Amino acid sequence: MSASNVLQRCQAGIDEWQAAFNNQDAAGCAAQYCANAVMHARPFGIFNGREEIQAFWLGIMDQGFAEVDYTDVTWEEAEDGGYILSANWTMNKAFGVVHREHWVLEEDGLARLISDDFEVQGER
Numbered sequence: 812m813s814a815s816n817v818l819q820r821c822q823a824g825i826d827e828w829q830a831a832f833n834n835q836d837a838a839g840c841a842a843q844y845c846a847n848a849v850m851h852a853r854p855f856g857i858f859n860g861r862e863e864i865q866a867f868w869l870g871i872m873d874q875g876f877a878e879v880d881y882t883d884v885t886w887e888e889a890e891d892g893g894y895i896l897s898a899n900w901t902m903n904k905a906f907g908v909v910h911r912e913h914w915v916l917e918e919d920g921l922a923r924l925i926s927d928d929f930e931v932q933g934e935r
Contacts, residue, residue, distance in 0.1 A: 812916070818886060821894045821914035824922035825881070832879050835872050841865035844924045845917060853930035878903040889913060893922065900929070907932040 824843055831839025841861045844850070850858045850867070858864050884898040893915035899908055910928040917923055 814888060817916055817922070818888075818894055820916060820920070820922040821886065821896070824914055824924070825896060825912070828924075829879055829881070832868070832872075833877065835877065837865050837869035837872055840868040842923075844927070845915065848924050848926060850924075850927040851929070853928075855931075874904075876902050876904050881909070889915075892916070893925070901935070903935065905931050905934055 828840055828843040841864050844861055844864050850864050858867050879902050881898040881900050887895045889895050896912040897909055907930045912924055913926045914922045915925045
């Protein structure tokens with residue numbers, strides 16, 4: 812598969828994650844992560860695997876966080892496959908930065924997050 816096709820699938824993956832979040836669908840968010848993904852949500856901690864990741868997103872949604880948007884998005888090809896996304900983000904009640912999302916293609920041809928490192932930098 813060409814690099815541009817891989818990038819397009821990674822971009823589709825973040826679009827799916829954002830749509831799930833904005834629809835308050837924690838399971839849909841978790842589905843965009845590999846089964847063994849690691850998510851570092853600063854300052855909350857590290858979450859391993861879809862079950863912990865889904866519980867985290869559900870807790871965020873239950874607190875009324877919604878309407879995520881990404882700006883200043885950059886994509887870089889990862890040395891070990893897939894692409895790295897970095898960006899700024901805003902929600903209705905918070906803002907921050909995505910330090911490093913590593914999107915990889917899985918056997919089913921869909922791109923999912925193998926690792927996610929983001930930070931909440933303030934409230935709105």
